[in-house]
Amino acid sequence: MIIRDPVHGDMSFNESERRVMDTRQMQRLRGVRQTGSAYLVYPGCVHTRFEHSLGTTAMSRRVLDVLRRGGAQIEPEQADAASLAALVHDISHLPFGHTFEDERKLFPRHDTAARMKYFLTQTEIAQALDASGLRDTVVSLLTDKSFSPAWMQQIVSSTIDADLLDYLRRDAYFAGLRQDYDDRIFSTFMLADENLAIDLTRLSTRTELLHLLRLRYFLTERVYYHHAKVASGAMIAKAVEIATEHGLAETDLYTLTDDALFHLLLGYEDPRIDRLINGVCERRLLKRAYMISTAEVGRRGRDELIATYNRSVESRQQIERQIADAVTINPDQIILYCPDISAIKEARVRVVTRNGLSRLNDPPDNPPFDVKVVEDQYERLWKFYIFAPEGYRERVGQVCERVFGEPNALV
Numbered sequence: 001m002i003i004r005d006p007v008h009g010d011m012s013f014n015e016s017e018r019r020v021m022d023t024r025q026m027q028r029l030r031g032v033r034q035t036g037s038a039y040l041v042y043p044g045c046v047h048t049r050f051e052h053s054l055g056t057t058a059m060s061r062r063v064l065d066v067l068r069r070g071g072a073q074i075e076p077e078q079a080d081a082a083s084l085a086a087l088v089h090d091i092s093h094l095p096f097g098h099t100f101e102d103e104r105k106l107f108p109r110h111d112t113a114a115r116m117k118y119f120l121t122q123t124e125i126a127q128a129l130d131a132s133g134l135r136d137t138v139v140s141l142l143t144d145k146s147f148s149p150a151w152m153q154q155i156v157s158s159t160i161d162a163d164l165l166d167y168l169r170r171d172a173y174f175a176g177l178r179q180d181y182d183d184r185i186f187s188t189f190m191l192a193d194e195n196l197a198i199d200l201t202r203l204s205t206r207t208e209l210l211h212l213l214r215l216r217y218f219l220t221e222r223v224y225y226h227h228a229k230v231a232s233g234a235m236i237a238k239a240v241e242i243a244t245e246h247g248l249a250e251t252d253l254y255t256l257t258d259d260a261l262f263h264l265l266l267g268y269e270d271p272r273i274d275r276l277i278n279g280v281c282e283r284r285l286l287k288r289a290y291m292i293s294t295a296e297v298g299r300r301g302r303d304e305l306i307a308t309y310n311r312s313v314e315s316r317q318q319i320e321r322q323i324a325d326a327v328t329i330n331p332d333q334i335i336l337y338c339p340d341i342s343a344i345k346e347a348r349v350r351v352v353t354r355n356g357l358s359r360l361n362d363p364p365d366n367p368p369f370d371v372k373v374v375e376d377q378y379e380r381l382w383k384f385y386i387f388a389p390e391g392y393r394e395r396v397g398q399v400c401e402r403v404f405g406e407p408n409a410l411v
Contacts, residue, residue: 003054007170011058016080016132017087021054023124025091029053031257035171036096037232038223040283042175045223049090055166060086060155063162063189063196067151072191081137082152084129086162089142091119094253095261099233100240103339105311107250111157113143119254154196159349160185160212161196168215175223181212192357197350209360213347213374221381231285231387234335239265239276241313242332246270272332286335286387290400291409294382302341305384309338319403326399327392334396337385347371 001013013021020026029050038045060083068074092115100106108115120126120139129135140147147153155162165185172179185208190199200206223229240248240261246268256264262281265273279285294302309316316336324331349360361371388396397408 005051005055005058007166007173008055008058011054012061013054013057014080016084016128016134017057019128019131020084020087020125023128025119025123025125026050026053026088028255028257029090029093031259032093032095033258034167035175035223036098036229037236037280038175038226038229040232040280040285041226041228042223044174044176045171047170047174049093052166052170053087053090055170056089056156056162057083057087059162059165062186063155063165066186066189067191070190077134077137078149078152080132081134081141082155084132084134085138085141085152085156088120088125088129088138089156089163091125092116094250095256095258096233096236097253100237103233103310103337104237104241104316105313105340106237106241106244107253111142115250116143149194151191151194151196154350158196159347160198160209164212164216168212168219171219171223172215175219177219177222179215179218181215182208184208185212190352192350192352195350195357197352197357198360200351200353209349209351210370210374213349217374217377217381220378225381225383227288227385228285230337230383230385231288231335232280232283234337234385234387235276235280235286236261238332238335239273242270242272242276243268272330275330276332286333287390287393288385288410289388289393289396290386290404292384292404292406293409294379296406296409299379302382302384305338306340309336309384310340323386323388323396323399323403327388327395329389329392333389333392335387337383337387339382341382347375 001018003011003013005011027050030048032049033039033045034047034049034052035045064074064079064082092111094101094107101109117139120129120135120142126135129138141153141156157163169180188199188202188205188208190197198205198209243265252264253261262277265277292305297305309319316338320334320336321331324334347361351358351360361375386396386400397410401408
């Protein structure tokens with residue numbers, strides 16, 4: 001089976017993969033946008049997790065081919081299982097899930113073992129995987145951190161993997177950003193001690209690898225952390241948070257697409273939810289009224305903010321109500337955004353040098369200068385925001401300076 005893709009061209013899939021694609025759960029991903037609400041900033045970003053899943057599968061096959069040509073002994077069943085895992089690696093994604101899973105901690109992450117096992121063993125996908133004879137292997141590969149051989153898991157989930165190699169190109173393409181990596185990176189993959197690694201003994205490999213990491217940073221800054229995307233995502237997450245007061249549960253979202261989620265939320269007929277979701281749909285977004293970055297509070301201050309406001313829904317709601325009361329506005333129109341530091345990517349790429357297998361950023365306390373520059377750039381992306389309606393920005397900013405005891409970095 002051949003599918004034409006705008007990013008990778010013709011992609012080939014076998015019968016086992018076709019059966020999985022045709023399940024209801026995989027087809028749902030056609031309605032889950034890959035970059036969430038980034039389409040409000042980059043109108044072309046309407047590509048979905050379905051296309052990304054196909055692309056990740058194609059990239060996994062490409063990496064496997066390189067490993068074989070390098071002399072790795074890979075059984076056909078291992079290759080098929082790794083590619084099937086790549087195909088279903090995002091099957092448990094909820095619409096706009098990163099926002100309310102990672103940023104507001106309303107539900108567990110999409111890749112938790114429990115949710116992944118549900119999708120792979122309790123749905124139509126289970127039957128499709130059974131037909132391939134590889135269901136147990138695929139489930140273990142995606143849920144068991146001690147899976148062996150490790151390289152099979154690392155092709156799907158590591159710092160430089162098939163997932164990254166697809167989404168960097170795909171997201172840049174649909175955002176209209178003329179950024180790309182060189183295909184030479186594929187030829188640098190190798191196996192070392194049953195781990196997937198990059199061969200740094202080859203000429204210019206380090207340059208290509210650092211370029212890939214910088215590209216990841218570029219898209220993170222320009223697309224994933226764009227302030228309008230962050231604001232709109234926070235509004236959706238706040239609406240979901242309010243909906244949980246009406247009894248909304250994590251499992252209620254398992255069958256939904258992005259549009260179906262909006263329909264469900266508006267169905268509660270709660271004026272708070274209506275304001276938030278209609279604000280996103282009509283692009284009447286809340287604005288940045290207050291900001292703190294690591295530059296203002298340091299790593300220790302940042303970590304304290306995360307511990308207080310990212311990991312406690314109650315603490316976040318309390319401070320939102322306090323700010324709203326101070327400026328006499330509805331509490332749903334004040335949103336505190338405090339991402340976890342886990343969202344900051346590291347350069348923990350497995351590499352092979354003349355000294356053997358190591359990590360690109362080893363030793364962790366004193367990584368090579370060029371690697372540290374990339375990691376420091378990521379750290380500087382962390383921002384703490386308070387969002388408010390346009391007409392309240394100045395007053396909210398002043399209140400926040402008193403509440404948090406730090407000057408507004410937006411001023």
